Amino acid sequence: AQSVTQLDSQVPVFEEAPVELRxxxxxxxxxxxxxxxxxxxxxxxxxLKYLSGSTLVKGINGFEAEFxxxxxxxxLRKPSVHISDTAEYFCAVSDRNQGGKLIFGQGTExxxxx
Amino acid sequence: DTGVSQNPRHKITKRxxxxxxxxxxxxxxxxxxxxxxxxxxxxxxLTYFQxxxxxxxxxxxxxxxxxxxxxxxxxxxxIQRTEQGDSAMYLCASSPGLAGxxxxxxxxxxxxxxxx
Numbered sequence: 232a233q234s235v236t237q238l239d240s241q242v243p244v245f246e247e248a249p250v251e252l253r254x255x256x257x258x259x260x261x262x263x264x265x266x267x268x269x270x271x272x273x274x275x276x277x278x279l280k281y282l283s284g285s286t287l288v289k290g291i292n293g294f295e296a297e298f299x300x301x302x303x304x305x306x307l308r309k310p311s312v313h314i315s316d317t318a319e320y321f322c323a324v325s326d327r328n329q330g331g332k333l334i335f336g337q338g339t340e341x342x343x344x345x
Numbered sequence: 346d347t348g349v350s351q352n353p354r355h356k357i358t359k360r361x362x363x364x365x366x367x368x369x370x371x372x373x374x375x376x377x378x379x380x381x382x383x384x385x386x387x388x389x390x391l392t393y394f395q396x397x398x399x400x401x402x403x404x405x406x407x408x409x410x411x412x413x414x415x416x417x418x419x420x421x422x423x424i425q426r427t428e429q430g431d432s433a434m435y436l437c438a439s440s441p442g443l444a445g446x447x448x449x450x451x452x453x454x455x456x457x458x459x460x461x
Binding site: 263265273275283336337 | 387
């Protein structure tokens with residue numbers, strides 16, 4: 232069965248510093264990978280996705296992620312964070328052979344301090 | 346494109362009561378998914394539809410849960426005889442298809458359920 236591991240439950244960082252949120256997945260088949268962001272008491276907003284092609288994908292709000300098939304990782308990065316980036320971030324994987332349902336990690340709480 | 350909408354946004358009920366939530370997907374999205382998210386956890390898959398057909402149900406979906414999508418447009422999720430353990434955020438998502446970019450799921454704001 233597929234699973235997603237987000238290696239850090241909480242990441243505190245100062246404003247304008249770089250950040251990396253780590254995500255590893257387990258799967259023996261080709262998958263699609265996603266990062267979503269969730270602000271308090273809201274639904275999930277798509278940040279970026281990897282479907283195929285270039286392993287470096289760019290998303291909204293200056294975020295990017297790199298797909299590494301050999302390490303089964305999809306880490307999220309931003310070179311300079313803002314206070315407004317404070318939120319919960321979820322990594323997710325889907326397998327088109329299993330109906331496309333998303334399997335989520337436990338989430339990483341990013342806290343940006345001034 | 347108005348996005349995925351869910352109603353109500355909040356629901357407080359007493360244990361043993363029935364509740365029903367509604368999800369309106371993005372127009373022309375033929376796939377609709379339900380997820381449940383408890384505090385401090387990632388969303389967990391419950392069920393999904395392709396058009397009006399319910400194609401998969403998670404083991405999390407006990408007999409007290411039922412979902413429908415009668416005309417392949419909006420969907421309802423009903424919980425009968427609610428229990429305190431049902432307290433969670435219920436999220437709905439839709440996608441235009443299954444392959445490539447069409448597999449991208451867009452989420453609604455969620456319905457937060459509190460069972461007293």
